[in-house]
Amino acid sequence: MFFEKQTDEKQEEYINLLKVVASLSKLFSESNIPYLYYRAAENIFCKALNAQNLSRGDISFDAFKGEFGIGLKTFIHGNGKKYEKVAEFNKDIDKFRDLDGKGAVYKIAELRNNRIAATQRAHGTTKMIYHMVTRKDSQFEIHEEEMNYIDSGTIKIDKKKTNDKNIFFRDKYHQYKFYIAKSTLYKQFICDKPIAVFDVDMLDDPFDFLLTDDSQKYYATHGHDEHLKQVCLPLYSARAGKVKKKSGLNFWNASTQKRERDNDEVYIPIPSWIHKQFEGFFPYNRYTEEKESFTLVFPNGEEIDAKICQSGGKGLMSNPNKILGEWILRTVLQIPVGQEVTYEDLDRVGIDSVIITKLEDYRFKINFATKGSYGDFEQEFKQ
Incomplete structure (x- = not known):
């Protein structure tokens, strides 16, 4: 989709930066699963692949480059099926507060689609994808999939899973759940076809590395806009x-x-x-x-x-x-x-x-x- 269209040099730089940042995981945890803060993942993606960082605007895309609008995600791989947040609707709660479950889902779909459409028009993009970095024991995987509008014509509520906390539903593309208390929409990501897999060597003592000149070379991974x-x-x-x-x-x-x-x-x-x-x-x-x-x-x-x-x-x-x-x-x-x-x-x-x-x-x-x-x-x- 997107990553495979980048030059070999850019792909290598991206993977190397992810490896270096993840090598410091023991600053934060003793787990064998590498740690990757989502803001760091966004900044590394945009720095290495020359994409524009949109994450501070909190719109439907986290980045874009050329014809691609891109949502960026990083999460623990687990069984490869993970619900992750894709949108919040706290400030729109009055639009669906008094609706039943089905009505709320259709309203959320409308709001979500309107946001995506406006973001596409603003940036002139014609393609939308999710780019995910998933984390396993001492390993990262890169996955990509299309970002779709919610197809209102094929929405089906999963009555067996739905409860007073979450409304589960699907359309012809994806599975979703709407967390009622936080007015937050989650989408299920299926990560079973990685486009890249690589090992991560986590340093036993990352503090020593932070004092070296090499750390300065790699840790200029902040987003350009952070200094503007x-x-x-x-x-x-x-x-x-x-x-x-x-x-x-x-x-x-x-x-x-x-x-x-x-x-x-x-x-x-x-x-x-x-x-x-x-x-x-x-x-x-x-x-x-x-x-x-x-x-x-x-x-x-x-x-x-x-x-x-x-x-x-x-x-x-x-x-x-x-x-x-x-x-x-x-x-x-x-x-x-x-x-x-x-x-x-x-x-x-x-x-x-x-x-x-x-x-x-x-x-x-x-x-x-x-x-x-x-x-x-x-x-x-x-x-």
Whole structure:
């Protein structure tokens, strides 16, 4: 699928990095099964295989490269049949709280599919896979399988297994269970056809290794974005808690007789506290209102010109101003021309924020973040 299409050199680098990190397993456990922290697995995958790391956005893909959207998993192999978490719906609980088991499953399927579709549209991917590293006694296996939409037409509830804690169901592709208390969806992964198998030598005394020069060479496996500055911006008015009718994503709707606006003219709201708390993040001077243009990189690699707009720097806009709107309104949200955007439109696809990452002084990238991300960001950083 994906891994076998990478060069031999890249495959070897990936496996070697996994081996080195797993060799330190006895820092954490005396088990013969190697330890691999999931964040380390994500960072190693993206570093070795030149994929973009999406894990911090908490969307349907953990990484993507070219036409592939990729979900990354690592878990103990066991009997090769393992339920693993693929989605959480805590912030959507009001949508299925009062439904019976069958109704809840169909609603979860709808929400899950909407999220995947929006992520695909945002990144321009045509293929979706899961890439798994499973762990056995002193050994790793690599597996891959297709990531599928849940097929609502073939859903069947397993009444024998279902209880007051979990709803078990399947479609024509996979087995699932929905953990009711945590509003979490699990998918069963069948790992019986590895595409790579390799031994892991766990160091008896990993502390000695950490003091050597070799450890520095291999432990530069952190994600590139970990060292980059980021801010999270809401796609709605944070003060009003909704998408306003004539600003933000509906700025196109603010046409007047003197100023006709393009149907795709939008800006992304920037709450004023961000310019204070993260002063100098954007090329914008909040004292003089001086604004300089910069490059904004879309998830699919497309680059556009952008700038801070509005009095007080309250928005991020593309130049020409319709490019950002075409992408957000038409490609990702699929809003018909002339229809006002509401918070419900964002809620439908499970996103209400964007993450802006500063790559260089005049170069930034943008990606979507799940519903509630801006609220969490504000709570953590606003003073």
